[in-house]
Amino acid sequence: MQLYFTYKIENNYAFLDEEEMQHAVKTLRKKQGDRLHLLDGKGNFYEAEISEIAKREVKLKILSTKPTVLPWNFDLHLAVAPTKNADRLEWMLEKVVEMGINSYTPLLCRHSERKQLRVDRLEKIAMAAAKQSQKSILPKINELIDFEKFVRSCNADQRFIAHCQSDDLEPLRNAFKFSPGTSVLVLIGPEGDFSPEEVALAVSLGFKAVGLGKSRLRTETAGIAACHTLQLFGG
Amino acid sequence: MQLYFTYKIENNYAFLDEEEMQHAVKTLRKKQGDRLHLLDGKGNFYEAEISEIAKREVKLKILSTKPTVLPWNFDLHLAVAPTKNADRLEWMLEKVVEMGINSYTPLLCRHSERKQLRVDRLEKIAMAAAKQSQKSILPKINELIDFEKFVRSCNADQRFIAHCQSDDLEPLRNAFKFSPGTSVLVLIGPEGDFSPEEVALAVSLGFKAVGLGKSRLRTETAGIAACHTLQLFGG
The missing domain is CATH 3.40.1280.10 (SPOUT methyltransferase, trefoil knot domain)
Structure with a gap:
Protein backbone atom coordinates (compact mmCIF):
# COMPACT_ATOMS: atom_id res chain seq x y z
CA MET A 1 0.00 0.00 0.00
CA GLN A 2 1.38 3.39 -1.00
CA LEU A 3 1.49 5.70 2.02
CA TYR A 4 1.96 9.46 2.25
CA PHE A 5 2.85 11.59 5.23
CA THR A 6 0.60 14.57 5.76
CA TYR A 7 2.33 17.53 7.37
CA LYS A 8 -0.78 19.40 8.43
CA ILE A 9 -4.35 18.52 9.42
CA GLU A 10 -6.91 21.34 9.59
CA ASN A 11 -10.71 21.17 9.84
CA ASN A 12 -10.97 17.66 8.51
CA TYR A 13 -8.56 18.36 5.65
CA ALA A 14 -5.07 16.90 5.34
CA PHE A 15 -2.24 18.48 3.34
CA LEU A 16 0.71 17.01 1.49
CA ASP A 17 3.84 19.11 1.16
CA GLU A 18 5.65 19.74 -2.10
CA GLU A 19 7.77 16.61 -1.87
CA GLU A 20 4.93 14.21 -1.14
CA MET A 21 2.91 16.02 -3.78
CA GLN A 22 5.67 15.47 -6.29
CA HIS A 23 5.38 11.76 -5.77
CA ALA A 24 1.58 11.56 -5.71
CA VAL A 25 0.78 14.00 -8.49
CA LYS A 26 3.82 14.05 -10.77
CA THR A 27 5.01 10.46 -10.49
CA LEU A 28 1.81 8.56 -9.79
CA ARG A 29 -0.49 11.04 -11.61
CA LYS A 30 -3.07 11.22 -8.85
CA LYS A 31 -5.97 13.55 -9.64
CA GLN A 32 -8.77 15.35 -7.89
CA GLY A 33 -11.19 12.77 -6.49
CA ASP A 34 -8.53 10.02 -6.14
CA ARG A 35 -8.18 8.40 -2.74
CA LEU A 36 -4.88 8.21 -0.85
CA HIS A 37 -3.73 6.57 2.37
CA LEU A 38 -2.07 8.99 4.74
CA LEU A 39 -0.10 8.91 7.97
CA ASP A 40 0.39 11.91 10.23
CA GLY A 41 3.60 10.58 11.77
CA LYS A 42 1.97 10.62 15.19
CA GLY A 43 0.27 7.26 15.00
CA ASN A 44 -2.85 8.01 12.94
CA PHE A 45 -3.84 6.55 9.62
CA TYR A 46 -6.25 8.32 7.25
CA GLU A 47 -8.15 7.60 4.09
CA ALA A 48 -8.60 10.83 2.20
CA GLU A 49 -9.75 12.13 -1.17
CA ILE A 50 -7.88 14.75 -3.17
CA SER A 51 -9.99 17.89 -3.18
CA GLU A 52 -7.51 20.43 -4.55
CA ILE A 53 -4.11 20.35 -6.19
CA ALA A 54 -2.36 23.68 -5.65
CA LYS A 55 1.07 24.75 -6.81
CA ARG A 56 2.94 23.67 -3.71
CA GLU A 57 0.56 21.43 -1.82
CA VAL A 58 -2.28 18.98 -2.12
CA LYS A 59 -5.43 19.37 -0.03
CA LEU A 60 -7.37 16.21 0.81
CA LYS A 61 -10.71 15.70 2.46
CA ILE A 62 -10.38 13.15 5.28
CA LEU A 63 -12.86 10.30 4.84
CA SER A 64 -11.82 8.13 7.77
CA THR A 65 -9.31 8.22 10.61
CA LYS A 66 -7.89 5.23 12.42
CA PRO A 67 -5.35 5.28 15.25
CA THR A 68 -2.64 2.68 14.63
CA VAL A 69 -0.81 0.57 17.15
CA LEU A 70 2.97 0.78 17.18
CA PRO A 71 4.75 -2.59 17.27
CA TRP A 72 6.56 -1.45 20.45
CA ASN A 73 5.14 0.11 23.58
CA PHE A 74 8.00 2.09 25.05
CA MET B 1 47.01 -2.71 16.29
CA GLN B 2 47.45 -3.07 12.53
CA LEU B 3 46.60 -6.60 11.43
CA TYR B 4 47.24 -8.43 8.18
CA PHE B 5 45.72 -11.60 6.83
CA THR B 6 48.20 -14.17 5.61
CA TYR B 7 46.91 -16.33 2.81
CA LYS B 8 49.49 -19.08 3.08
CA ILE B 9 51.63 -20.61 5.84
CA GLU B 10 54.51 -22.89 4.82
CA ASN B 11 57.40 -24.25 6.87
CA ASN B 12 57.20 -21.56 9.53
CA TYR B 13 56.88 -18.81 6.95
CA ALA B 14 53.76 -16.71 6.35
CA PHE B 15 52.93 -14.94 3.09
CA LEU B 16 50.98 -11.77 2.32
CA ASP B 17 49.27 -11.49 -1.04
CA GLU B 18 49.58 -8.52 -3.36
CA GLU B 19 46.79 -6.54 -1.74
CA GLU B 20 47.98 -6.92 1.83
CA MET B 21 51.49 -6.26 0.57
CA GLN B 22 50.30 -3.05 -1.03
CA HIS B 23 49.12 -1.81 2.32
CA ALA B 24 52.11 -2.98 4.36
CA VAL B 25 54.89 -2.12 1.96
CA LYS B 26 53.56 0.70 -0.23
CA THR B 27 51.33 2.56 2.22
CA LEU B 28 53.02 1.87 5.56
CA ARG B 29 56.52 1.44 4.10
CA LYS B 30 57.32 -1.72 6.01
CA LYS B 31 60.81 -3.11 5.27
CA GLN B 32 62.79 -6.28 5.66
CA GLY B 33 63.25 -6.96 9.38
CA ASP B 34 60.07 -5.14 10.44
CA ARG B 35 57.60 -7.06 12.56
CA LEU B 36 53.94 -7.46 11.65
CA HIS B 37 50.93 -8.97 13.37
CA LEU B 38 49.15 -11.53 11.24
CA LEU B 39 45.96 -13.52 11.26
CA ASP B 40 45.38 -16.63 9.19
CA GLY B 41 41.60 -16.23 9.15
CA LYS B 42 41.23 -19.59 10.90
CA GLY B 43 41.65 -18.37 14.44
CA ASN B 44 45.43 -18.05 14.76
CA PHE B 45 47.45 -14.95 15.52
CA TYR B 46 51.11 -14.61 14.55
CA GLU B 47 53.97 -12.28 15.17
CA ALA B 48 56.26 -12.39 12.17
CA GLU B 49 59.26 -10.61 10.71
CA ILE B 50 59.53 -9.60 7.07
CA SER B 51 62.23 -11.73 5.49
CA GLU B 52 61.67 -11.04 1.82
CA ILE B 53 59.69 -8.56 -0.26
CA ALA B 54 59.05 -10.03 -3.69
CA LYS B 55 57.18 -8.48 -6.59
CA ARG B 56 53.78 -9.91 -5.71
CA GLU B 57 54.09 -11.17 -2.18
CA VAL B 58 55.81 -10.68 1.13
CA LYS B 59 57.43 -13.58 2.96
CA LEU B 60 57.62 -13.39 6.74
CA LYS B 61 59.37 -15.59 9.29
CA ILE B 62 56.93 -16.59 12.02
CA LEU B 63 58.27 -15.67 15.46
CA SER B 64 55.32 -16.74 17.57
CA THR B 65 51.90 -18.32 17.09
CA LYS B 66 48.93 -17.93 19.39
CA PRO B 67 45.49 -19.45 18.92
CA THR B 68 42.79 -16.85 19.56
CA VAL B 69 39.40 -17.34 21.10
CA LEU B 70 36.38 -16.24 19.09
CA PRO B 71 33.81 -14.18 21.00
CA TRP B 72 31.15 -16.76 20.08
CA ASN B 73 31.27 -20.53 20.37
CA PHE B 74 28.85 -21.72 17.75
Missing part, protein backbone atom coordinates in the same frame (compact mmCIF):
# COMPACT_ATOMS: atom_id res chain seq x y z
CA ASP A 75 9.90 5.20 23.99
CA LEU A 76 13.24 4.56 22.33
CA HIS A 77 15.64 7.45 21.90
CA LEU A 78 19.05 6.93 20.29
CA ALA A 79 21.73 9.58 20.57
CA VAL A 80 24.65 8.69 18.33
CA ALA A 81 27.60 10.84 17.38
CA PRO A 82 27.52 11.26 13.59
CA THR A 83 30.12 9.24 11.75
CA LYS A 84 32.88 10.99 9.82
CA ASN A 85 31.42 9.52 6.64
CA ALA A 86 27.85 10.81 6.39
CA ASP A 87 26.72 7.72 4.42
CA ARG A 88 27.33 5.52 7.43
CA LEU A 89 25.10 7.67 9.62
CA GLU A 90 22.38 7.78 6.99
CA TRP A 91 22.45 3.99 6.62
CA MET A 92 22.21 3.60 10.36
CA LEU A 93 19.27 5.96 10.54
CA GLU A 94 17.43 4.05 7.83
CA LYS A 95 17.99 0.76 9.65
CA VAL A 96 16.98 1.97 13.11
CA VAL A 97 13.85 3.58 11.72
CA GLU A 98 12.96 0.24 10.08
CA MET A 99 13.57 -1.56 13.39
CA GLY A 100 11.71 1.15 15.30
CA ILE A 101 12.83 4.26 17.19
CA ASN A 102 10.99 7.30 18.51
CA SER A 103 13.79 9.87 18.36
CA TYR A 104 17.34 10.34 17.20
CA THR A 105 19.74 12.97 18.46
CA PRO A 106 23.13 13.55 16.82
CA LEU A 107 25.77 14.22 19.47
CA LEU A 108 28.79 16.48 19.20
CA CYS A 109 31.47 14.81 21.28
CA ARG A 110 35.07 15.45 22.27
CA HIS A 111 36.31 13.03 19.58
CA SER A 112 33.75 13.91 16.91
CA GLU A 113 35.28 14.53 13.52
CA ARG A 114 32.00 15.55 11.95
CA LYS A 115 30.80 18.79 13.46
CA GLN A 116 28.05 19.69 11.03
CA LEU A 117 25.00 17.88 9.88
CA ARG A 118 22.07 18.38 7.53
CA VAL A 119 19.06 17.54 9.67
CA ASP A 120 16.65 18.06 6.74
CA ARG A 121 18.45 15.31 4.84
CA LEU A 122 18.17 12.97 7.82
CA GLU A 123 14.47 13.79 8.12
CA LYS A 124 13.93 12.76 4.52
CA ILE A 125 15.76 9.48 5.06
CA ALA A 126 13.74 8.80 8.21
CA MET A 127 10.51 9.53 6.40
CA ALA A 128 11.35 7.22 3.50
CA ALA A 129 12.34 4.43 5.89
CA ALA A 130 9.20 4.92 7.99
CA LYS A 131 7.03 4.66 4.88
CA GLN A 132 8.93 1.72 3.48
CA SER A 133 8.60 -0.21 6.75
CA GLN A 134 4.99 0.97 7.23
CA LYS A 135 5.59 2.77 10.49
CA SER A 136 2.80 5.05 11.57
CA ILE A 137 5.08 7.38 13.50
CA LEU A 138 7.85 9.53 12.20
CA PRO A 139 10.84 9.55 14.52
CA LYS A 140 11.84 12.97 15.73
CA ILE A 141 15.24 13.99 14.37
CA ASN A 142 16.84 16.53 16.66
CA GLU A 143 19.51 19.09 15.88
CA LEU A 144 23.17 18.31 16.52
CA ILE A 145 23.83 19.08 20.18
CA ASP A 146 26.88 19.33 22.40
CA PHE A 147 27.35 16.19 24.50
CA GLU A 148 27.47 17.95 27.86
CA LYS A 149 24.45 20.11 27.17
CA PHE A 150 22.53 17.03 26.06
CA VAL A 151 23.34 14.74 28.98
CA ARG A 152 22.51 17.49 31.45
CA SER A 153 19.06 17.90 29.89
CA CYS A 154 17.93 14.25 29.53
CA ASN A 155 15.19 12.81 31.64
CA ALA A 156 14.44 9.38 30.18
CA ASP A 157 13.54 6.71 32.74
CA GLN A 158 16.50 4.55 31.70
CA ARG A 159 19.64 6.22 30.44
CA PHE A 160 22.61 4.28 29.09
CA ILE A 161 26.00 5.20 27.71
CA ALA A 162 27.54 2.44 25.58
CA HIS A 163 31.31 2.63 25.32
CA CYS A 164 34.37 0.47 24.71
CA GLN A 165 36.65 1.53 27.55
CA SER A 166 36.24 -1.64 29.58
CA ASP A 167 35.58 -5.32 28.88
CA ASP A 168 33.55 -5.71 32.07
CA LEU A 169 30.56 -3.51 31.27
CA GLU A 170 27.12 -4.91 31.93
CA PRO A 171 25.54 -5.75 28.57
CA LEU A 172 22.70 -3.45 27.52
CA ARG A 173 20.48 -6.54 27.14
CA ASN A 174 20.74 -7.19 30.90
CA ALA A 175 20.73 -3.57 32.05
CA PHE A 176 17.53 -2.65 30.19
CA LYS A 177 14.43 -3.40 32.26
CA PHE A 178 11.37 -3.33 30.10
CA SER A 179 8.04 -2.12 31.36
CA PRO A 180 5.22 -0.79 29.18
CA GLY A 181 5.64 2.90 28.53
CA THR A 182 9.17 3.14 29.89
CA SER A 183 11.43 5.65 28.14
CA VAL A 184 14.95 4.63 27.30
CA LEU A 185 17.88 6.57 25.90
CA VAL A 186 21.17 5.11 24.67
CA LEU A 187 24.24 7.18 23.86
CA ILE A 188 26.78 5.91 21.31
CA GLY A 189 30.09 7.69 20.76
CA PRO A 190 31.98 8.68 17.62
CA GLU A 191 34.76 6.72 15.88
CA GLY A 192 37.24 7.50 18.67
CA ASP A 193 34.66 6.60 21.36
CA PHE A 194 33.57 8.92 24.15
CA SER A 195 36.36 10.53 26.15
CA PRO A 196 36.79 9.16 29.70
CA GLU A 197 35.56 12.56 30.96
CA GLU A 198 32.37 12.26 28.93
CA VAL A 199 31.71 8.79 30.31
CA ALA A 200 32.38 10.02 33.86
CA LEU A 201 30.08 13.00 33.42
CA ALA A 202 27.24 10.85 32.09
CA VAL A 203 27.67 8.31 34.89
CA SER A 204 27.67 11.11 37.48
CA LEU A 205 24.35 12.24 36.01
CA GLY A 206 22.74 8.83 36.42
CA PHE A 207 23.57 7.18 33.09
CA LYS A 208 24.53 3.52 33.33
CA ALA A 209 27.60 2.47 31.37
CA VAL A 210 26.87 -0.59 29.24
CA GLY A 211 28.49 -2.76 26.60
CA LEU A 212 27.03 -4.13 23.38
CA GLY A 213 28.64 -7.57 23.34
CA LYS A 214 32.12 -8.87 22.77
CA SER A 215 32.65 -7.68 19.23
CA ARG A 216 34.25 -4.37 18.45
CA LEU A 217 31.60 -2.50 16.47
CA ARG A 218 31.78 0.61 14.36
CA THR A 219 29.70 3.57 15.55
CA GLU A 220 26.86 2.95 13.13
CA THR A 221 26.83 -0.80 13.84
CA ALA A 222 26.69 -0.05 17.56
CA GLY A 223 23.66 2.20 16.97
CA ILE A 224 21.88 -0.59 15.11
CA ALA A 225 22.88 -3.20 17.72
CA ALA A 226 21.60 -0.99 20.57
CA CYS A 227 18.30 -0.34 18.83
CA HIS A 228 17.83 -4.00 17.93
CA THR A 229 18.67 -5.14 21.47
CA LEU A 230 16.05 -2.82 22.95
CA GLN A 231 13.47 -3.91 20.41
CA LEU A 232 14.18 -7.59 21.12
CA PHE A 233 13.98 -7.20 24.88
CA GLY A 234 11.27 -4.54 24.82
CA GLY A 235 7.57 -5.22 24.50
CA ASP B 75 28.80 -21.75 13.98
CA LEU B 76 26.72 -19.03 12.38
CA HIS B 77 25.89 -19.28 8.70
CA LEU B 78 23.75 -16.64 7.00
CA ALA B 79 22.28 -17.27 3.56
CA VAL B 80 20.74 -14.10 2.22
CA ALA B 81 19.48 -13.41 -1.27
CA PRO B 82 21.55 -10.51 -2.66
CA THR B 83 19.69 -7.20 -2.80
CA LYS B 84 18.98 -5.57 -6.15
CA ASN B 85 21.23 -2.72 -5.11
CA ALA B 86 24.68 -4.24 -4.49
CA ASP B 87 25.57 -1.53 -1.94
CA ARG B 88 22.92 -2.79 0.41
CA LEU B 89 24.31 -6.31 0.35
CA GLU B 90 27.87 -5.09 0.80
CA TRP B 91 26.86 -2.91 3.71
CA MET B 92 25.04 -5.83 5.32
CA LEU B 93 28.05 -8.08 4.90
CA GLU B 94 30.28 -5.51 6.61
CA LYS B 95 27.89 -5.28 9.55
CA VAL B 96 27.39 -9.03 10.04
CA VAL B 97 31.14 -9.64 9.86
CA GLU B 98 31.60 -6.99 12.58
CA MET B 99 28.91 -8.68 14.69
CA GLY B 100 30.33 -12.11 13.92
CA ILE B 101 29.49 -14.78 11.37
CA ASN B 102 31.27 -17.89 10.13
CA SER B 103 29.89 -18.11 6.62
CA TYR B 104 27.73 -16.24 4.15
CA THR B 105 25.98 -17.78 1.17
CA PRO B 106 24.23 -15.63 -1.46
CA LEU B 107 21.00 -17.29 -2.56
CA LEU B 108 19.41 -17.19 -5.97
CA CYS B 109 15.66 -17.26 -5.32
CA ARG B 110 12.46 -17.25 -7.34
CA HIS B 111 12.04 -13.50 -6.72
CA SER B 112 15.69 -12.52 -6.97
CA GLU B 113 16.31 -9.54 -9.17
CA ARG B 114 20.07 -9.77 -8.83
CA LYS B 115 21.31 -12.91 -10.49
CA GLN B 116 25.01 -12.20 -10.56
CA LEU B 117 27.50 -11.36 -7.91
CA ARG B 118 31.18 -10.60 -7.57
CA VAL B 119 32.30 -12.89 -4.80
CA ASP B 120 35.85 -11.51 -4.87
CA ARG B 121 34.48 -8.08 -4.01
CA LEU B 122 32.50 -9.51 -1.11
CA GLU B 123 35.60 -11.31 0.12
CA LYS B 124 37.51 -8.04 0.22
CA ILE B 125 34.72 -6.35 2.17
CA ALA B 126 34.58 -9.25 4.62
CA MET B 127 38.34 -9.13 5.10
CA ALA B 128 38.35 -5.39 5.75
CA ALA B 129 35.49 -5.72 8.23
CA ALA B 130 37.15 -8.66 9.98
CA LYS B 131 40.37 -6.67 10.39
CA GLN B 132 38.58 -3.54 11.47
CA SER B 133 36.64 -5.41 14.15
CA GLN B 134 39.68 -7.50 15.07
CA LYS B 135 38.18 -10.84 14.23
CA SER B 136 40.62 -13.69 14.04
CA ILE B 137 38.56 -15.66 11.57
CA LEU B 138 37.61 -14.75 8.06
CA PRO B 139 34.06 -15.72 7.22
CA LYS B 140 33.74 -18.03 4.28
CA ILE B 141 31.98 -16.32 1.38
CA ASN B 142 30.35 -18.89 -0.85
CA GLU B 143 29.38 -18.62 -4.50
CA LEU B 144 25.85 -17.63 -5.48
CA ILE B 145 23.75 -20.79 -5.39
CA ASP B 146 20.26 -21.76 -6.47
CA PHE B 147 17.85 -21.87 -3.52
CA GLU B 148 16.67 -25.41 -4.05
CA LYS B 149 20.15 -26.82 -4.55
CA PHE B 150 21.28 -25.07 -1.39
CA VAL B 151 18.44 -26.12 0.93
CA ARG B 152 18.78 -29.71 -0.22
CA SER B 153 22.47 -29.70 0.69
CA CYS B 154 22.42 -28.05 4.16
CA ASN B 155 23.16 -29.97 7.28
CA ALA B 156 23.39 -27.38 10.06
CA ASP B 157 22.02 -28.52 13.43
CA GLN B 158 19.45 -25.71 13.47
CA ARG B 159 18.04 -24.48 10.17
CA PHE B 160 15.70 -21.51 9.92
CA ILE B 161 13.92 -19.75 7.11
CA ALA B 162 12.85 -16.20 8.02
CA HIS B 163 9.98 -14.88 5.92
CA CYS B 164 7.10 -12.38 6.04
CA GLN B 165 4.18 -14.51 4.84
CA SER B 166 2.53 -14.82 8.24
CA ASP B 167 2.28 -12.71 11.39
CA ASP B 168 2.22 -15.77 13.61
CA LEU B 169 5.71 -17.11 13.04
CA GLU B 170 7.75 -18.07 16.07
CA PRO B 171 10.42 -15.41 16.58
CA LEU B 172 13.97 -16.52 15.79
CA ARG B 173 14.98 -15.47 19.33
CA ASN B 174 12.72 -18.18 20.79
CA ALA B 175 13.29 -20.81 18.14
CA PHE B 176 17.09 -20.73 18.45
CA LYS B 177 18.34 -23.06 21.18
CA PHE B 178 21.91 -22.27 22.00
CA SER B 179 24.38 -24.95 22.99
CA PRO B 180 28.15 -24.66 22.66
CA GLY B 181 29.31 -25.75 19.24
CA THR B 182 25.85 -25.86 17.69
CA SER B 183 25.67 -24.90 14.04
CA VAL B 184 22.90 -22.62 12.90
CA LEU B 185 21.83 -21.46 9.46
CA VAL B 186 19.31 -18.72 8.70
CA LEU B 187 17.86 -18.07 5.25
CA ILE B 188 16.66 -14.57 4.31
CA GLY B 189 14.81 -13.90 1.06
CA PRO B 190 15.12 -11.19 -1.58
CA GLU B 191 13.09 -7.96 -1.82
CA GLY B 192 9.94 -9.84 -2.87
CA ASP B 193 10.45 -12.44 -0.11
CA PHE B 194 10.69 -16.18 -0.71
CA SER B 195 7.95 -17.72 -2.82
CA PRO B 196 5.43 -19.85 -0.90
CA GLU B 197 6.87 -22.88 -2.73
CA GLU B 198 10.37 -22.06 -1.50
CA VAL B 199 9.13 -21.78 2.09
CA ALA B 200 7.23 -25.06 1.75
CA LEU B 201 10.26 -26.85 0.31
CA ALA B 202 12.54 -25.61 3.10
CA VAL B 203 10.00 -26.60 5.77
CA SER B 204 9.61 -30.05 4.21
CA LEU B 205 13.38 -30.43 4.47
CA GLY B 206 13.42 -29.66 8.20
CA PHE B 207 13.86 -25.86 8.20
CA LYS B 208 11.82 -24.04 10.81
CA ALA B 209 9.95 -20.94 9.60
CA VAL B 210 10.63 -17.98 11.89
CA GLY B 211 9.93 -14.26 12.12
CA LEU B 212 12.27 -11.43 13.04
CA GLY B 213 9.90 -9.26 15.07
CA LYS B 214 6.95 -7.09 14.28
CA SER B 215 8.64 -4.57 12.02
CA ARG B 216 8.76 -4.99 8.28
CA LEU B 217 12.48 -5.10 7.49
CA ARG B 218 14.35 -4.75 4.23
CA THR B 219 16.39 -7.79 3.16
CA GLU B 220 19.69 -6.39 4.37
CA THR B 221 18.18 -5.22 7.67
CA ALA B 222 16.70 -8.68 8.18
CA GLY B 223 20.16 -10.20 7.66
CA ILE B 224 21.63 -7.90 10.30
CA ALA B 225 18.72 -8.52 12.70
CA ALA B 226 19.05 -12.31 12.33
CA CYS B 227 22.79 -12.24 12.92
CA HIS B 228 22.46 -9.90 15.91
CA THR B 229 19.67 -12.02 17.44
CA LEU B 230 21.80 -15.16 17.24
CA GLN B 231 24.82 -13.36 18.69
CA LEU B 232 22.71 -11.98 21.57
CA PHE B 233 21.17 -15.34 22.41
CA GLY B 234 24.23 -17.40 21.53
CA GLY B 235 27.20 -17.98 23.80
